[in-house]
Amino acid sequence: MNPVLRYAVAGLRRRPALALAAWSVPEALPSALLGLAVARAVDDGFLAGRPRVGLAWLGALLLCGLAGAVGARQVFRALGDLVEPVRDDLVRRVVTGALRAGAAGRADDGAVARLTRQVEIVRDTYAGLIVVCRGFLVTVAGAAAGLLSVAPLVALLILPPFALGCAMFVATLGVAAGRYRAAVRADERLAATAGTVLAATRDIAARGAEEHAAAMVAGPVAEQAAAERALAGVAALRTLCFAVGGWVPLLAVLAAGPWLVGRGVTAGAVLGGLTYVLFGLQPALSRLFAGLGGSGLRFVVTLGRVLEATDRPAPPPRPATPRGYAVALRGVTFGYGRHAEPVLRALDLDLPEGDHLAVVGPSGIGKSTLAGLVCGLLEPGAGTVLVGGCPAVEVPERARVLIPQEAYAFAGSLRDNLSYLHPSAPDARVAAAVEAVGAAPLVTRLGGLDATLRPAELSAGERQLLALARAYLSPAPVAVLDEATCHLDPAAERVAEEAFAARPGTLVVIAHRISSAFRARRVLVLDGTGATLGGHETLLASSPLYRELVGHWTAAGTPTPTP
Template structure:
């Protein structure tokens, strides 16, 4: 809030502000004189001097005309003050869009900048009018009766000061209310999208607790706003009604000390016509337009701020994945999806993640790939949190294929080599055959065929994405139900290809058969987890037995899947040994190997 107020204050440091203030001076005169005019007119009428009383009222009309002329000039100078502010904001928005490619810049220029301009202009007029009224009333009261001023002005200023204090509290409560609304919308949307799964798994009570907390937080935020509104009414009572009550209560005392009836009536006029409306207007404007100004300007300044300098790149030591006390929740008051999860995935390991729908499997994939940040705990990829890796380094380390595979319009070859643009034809062909996409390539007309995503089925798009990921140099592959639209045989072929490819493979399983092909299996059950191989989990995890029971493989299928898993692990081990041998050969060709007295070739 301080930043937005300073921005508005800097906008007022112009010659236009001085002209605006000078043209406000004529408005002070009618404000200052109407109480005096009413007092003298009343005393003259009571004394039988009717024409003198009428003359005082005529003078009041004349000064009101002078004030109207000043107000006319004020509106003319307002544009000179507000339009430079708008131009500055437009430059900031456009500059930020050029730096960041912000797609929302058009909305900010067309709507948000106009909101700031209009609210800034309205607040300037209201605050100017309040200042004019306050100065005019103070001058009039001091000239009329200093004792009346001493009774009226202090409680008025106290009420205004209290309203400013409440304004800062109101801004915080409005932000909290907006955040509570967003969290409630997110929790409710998640629950509505999974109604069928919730009913199928009997998770109604868990969902009720999950959505109930944001509802309670949103209700608490609304109650806080109601309390702020009550405090604002109390501030107005102190500043607007207390001076009137004090003046009425002190009326006999003032009359006894020589204050005339007309003077007392003039003081009441200053309170009822001057101070009360001015305080009511400025409190309403600051509480509504002021908050809109602060919130909207804050969004513009945040979007137009220069990008923060990139963090220094951290060196990745391998690609081992370590999770220590990992906890993640969608919002500060939400139930954790993952809680205190400890897990180590060694280089070259094949891990399957299983669990009911909505249990957090895709959340775990997002955390592993750096798309989400842990709420607490640590997640290290090669000894470094993914959030501290540069985009290029992170992309070279892991590749994620979600359930909805991404395919863009263009040549098939560009789709396949998106993650390895300099791949050769033989490498692309090997990847296509490995994942079982050969027939699809033939049907499309070869690598030079044009691909239109709308003409492909979901399974065909997954095959193209699988071939792209297989071709990627990233040593860590995460398949987040990336084969769910393939038949079981095509799924088996694709997963076996990635297992034999080398590197680390994490499969968010769509079918329990994927778990039987993995070296280890992670079972997510609420915010609990169990990990082990197939036989271990059969003994220790009731949820794993339940998931396995839904699939119900035959004994021959079970033995076949386990046998293929052992064969794949043997092929993967031989591949790792072969790559190690090749690295040693490269070291020997490049120079002397320490400990072996082998000189480089001359």
């Protein structure tokens, strides 16, 4: 089965689909009784001189219409239970695919368009297709039952050509989908070419290159026009299918009228059969053709693109089992792009278990890049990054915790925010982590662990405090603070860093203030040309950049700590 159709069918979950089918029964009553009521009203009522009987039949038809309206209302209520889970699944697919591509170092430029536009197109068209197809089936089933009950001979004249027209239409859908895809691709190529030419209008006019520009656009224009003509041909085929399925039955009943009457078919039965065609089958066929031929094609093409972009094979399970959590960088070079100047070049670094390293240097020198490499978020262009002797990208995420400069808090309880990386942590451990990083007054002010958190009401520093407590509570043995205290005052920063330094494991601090280097066991200085590693006193003697950074800090009023 086609992947798009397989996905669409799989989206019809059992319970909502059964509810939809159950509420379709009362909606089918008007379709089933439409011709029958007309036939009885004519034969048993008006032609028999009993107008009250005729009016009673028509009144019964009206009551069935009311029952059908109630059923239709409930159908639309059940529709959301079918459609929204499909939308949610597509959103998860798009987001997961984009994150997977980002983790692999590939930019997914179309993810935003798929998330904001294509997923919504799929949801709307999927709902429309369910409504159209269900309505068609309900109407046809009701009309067929009514025709057979009114006059089987009339049904034999109507149903075969109607089924033939439907079969012809279904046979054209594959051709229509292919031509619609071709039209979409041609439209995209034309838009891209025309955009390039229009952006260079002044240059084209200045150099007299109008003919060349017109030639560039001529090919895509001709391709797009041919694709539109091909689509028009499909529309003509649909018209032929409708003529066979919608008008041939009507003509067959009219032409066979005398023959039917001669075989005992009443005038009311003939009129009832015509009523089924004109007010039941023809409108149902028209809606089906319009739905499948319009929104159906958009659904197939758009969903196909989403699935094609997101149905990439999942990465194999990471088999790496690190032996401890010592970090080692060997000849690591990294640049953002093949032709970009490397941010880090041939870097060697060893972080034994339990180390406390501060990384200092000017902005843009590669400090955050180093954090991403250690945490496995980036892959080096050359060299290796090892954690516990295994490549960093293969080590489970739970082995490291990264607190970025822009801390994240989500709507929910304060407890859920704090224990996100350690869901099974008891409240006592959560409270201890909060106390350790200096976030206890904030938690108290917010209302305790059961309080509902509203991220928009928090300052940047408050979000950082919550993120620090969350990371402190996590079981990860390697913690990386990437300017994670930049929105805190120096005193609060000191409390948080000292708490992490006392926490079992390795600590890497991407320093926002040089005071972070004073508290570290070792300091790594990045200056854009190389890296210098050592203690505070050693670097004061050997690194001009480090002396300059310390001098700026002490000039600002913070004394250098005594050794």
